[in-house]
Amino acid sequence: MRFERREHRPLYLMILTPLLAVVAALALAGILIAIAGAPVLEAYRRILIGAFGSRLSTTETLTRATPLMLTGLAAAVAFRARLWNIGAEGQFYLGAIAVAAFGSNMLAGLPAPILIPLLLVIGAVAGMVLILIPLWLRLRFSVDEVVTSLILNFIAVLFVSMLIDGVLKDPSAFGWPQSQAVVDHAMLPKLIARSRLHIGFVIAIALAVVVYFIQSRTVFGMRSRAAGLNPSGAAFAGVRLGSTLVKVACLSGGLAGLAGAVEVMGVKGYVTTDLSPGFGYAGIVVAMLANLNPLGVVLAAIFTATMFVGADGMSRSLGIPTYIADVTVALSLLTMLIAVFFTQYRIRR
């Protein structure tokens, strides 16, 4: 048995691939649900109800999808240039804590129309700063950025923990390590009244469109892609790899930092060390499920959020650990990898 590269990839395969991968992942997770002794179809029905059964749950799912879209975009733009930014989790936390630092008192006097955009930029810049460390190590010392960006996640969370235990600690939180809250007029406006869904959702979708445009229609998008596909060929064709990678990294880190900023300004208002239930890591899956397509990221993020939000209710009623959501999401990354392989290769005997 051997694999032969397909000359041409039919469009229907490209569309079917993510669907097949998700179905396969759900089937595999179904086995685990069955082993736990719960009815599988009923479990999935409850996940759907939990995620979309009411106005409240629907807006909750979309609220959860918002940071996932941004971390998913962060991974997608980086991976496309073969820049392995696995540090979105740390960049998320730095974006979040920067917003808490500047939005709680330093810039609090500014009016909302200036303050809100300014804070979003500050969050993005904080994310960029963090990713430039692994990038610098790669360009200067040729250190693989996977491990460095990953390890920086742990450092970033400890750094945030230090700040919310020290200079940024909220004195009114009864000794609880939590940052001071951003001022009320720094909070993002709600999209729908009596829900937590905020304008960040629209910002994330708009950014997905912008990133799609950048990647498919600009010279920079073409260069970043070339840098990923064939670095030496791209260099020969006059693409300056270093500066292209710096731009890609800034875009990627900025999006992840923005995710943290948006989560603080849209939902929580303050920072704790459990602000992110792994948004950075889930973003990797979101990007892969979308096959690194920025518009696909929007759908993949909603799927992932559906699993996370829906699993809560399902877990309560059927006694299945909520970790089944993480398992399903991770499985869909693996099934998607295999599915993409078979769009590129066919089996020959």
Place this chain on the structure above:
Amino acid sequence: MSALFDIIASAGLWAAVLRIATPLIFGTLGALLCERAGVLNLGIEGIMTFGAMAGWLSVYHGADLWTGLLVAAIAGGVFGLLHSALTVTLGLSQHVSGLGVTLFASSFSYYVFRLVVPVAGTPPTIVPFQPISIPGLSTLPFIGPALFTQTAPTYLAILVALLMAYIIFRTPVGLAIRMTGENPHAAEAQGVNPMKVRYGAVIAGSALMGMGGAFLTLSAFNSFFPTMVQGRGWICIALVVFSSWRPGRALFGALLFAFFDAFQLRLQTAVQGVPYQIFLMTPYVLSIVALAVMSRRARVPQALMQPYRRGER
């Protein structure tokens, strides 16, 4: 200054160094074996988590400690099989496959653990490996209690390091592994099957990773809790680079690293007024520094991360 000296002169510190080093030795050797054959295994963090859980769970259900360690090794090997199937047979990106294995293995560990142990106030415990005093040596002043009253898996880890150095540099199997990592086409021309070598190395290496994780629950602690591996897997990946892909240096690197870790733990209580998070950051900062310092001088296996397909260049 005298506080620092007291810390370094205490046998407790040196005993802790060996204890902290043990999971790192297993993990680093496991990752090293995979990479020597040309496969980067970023599944390590998840595989260690699963090993910690699987080992603990079997002992909790009545198996003896050695069986628990074996179960962890087998479980690790199974994830190694998964990673090989994806990267060796299908030739997928080793980065992405490894991350997928990590995400899956760790969430799967938490799921299985929560199925068996529903949320409780205090986590259930087991009786872990007890320290063994090596007769004669353990009564030596100072180094006796430090080096010769460890638990059995620690002695095993050191043994595995020596054994692996012997296998890699002194046996035909080791030669086949090294050739596959350097140039699979040349290896094949010599009658070695690079696919089989890679499968074997990744499965065996992942089994070691599983054992490294199991050390945490079967010897260092007596219970399992999520996120207990805390980046040790990633640190092992950094240590492989630091060791320049040599088992002897991997052992040394893990010990050096563990020394700094044990030292910062004790410094936390000795030095007041510095946020404890600064101390906790040092192991992670150190591994990044080690990577930067060693990367240039390190001799990377030339075929690392390159998929091998027969007849394709």
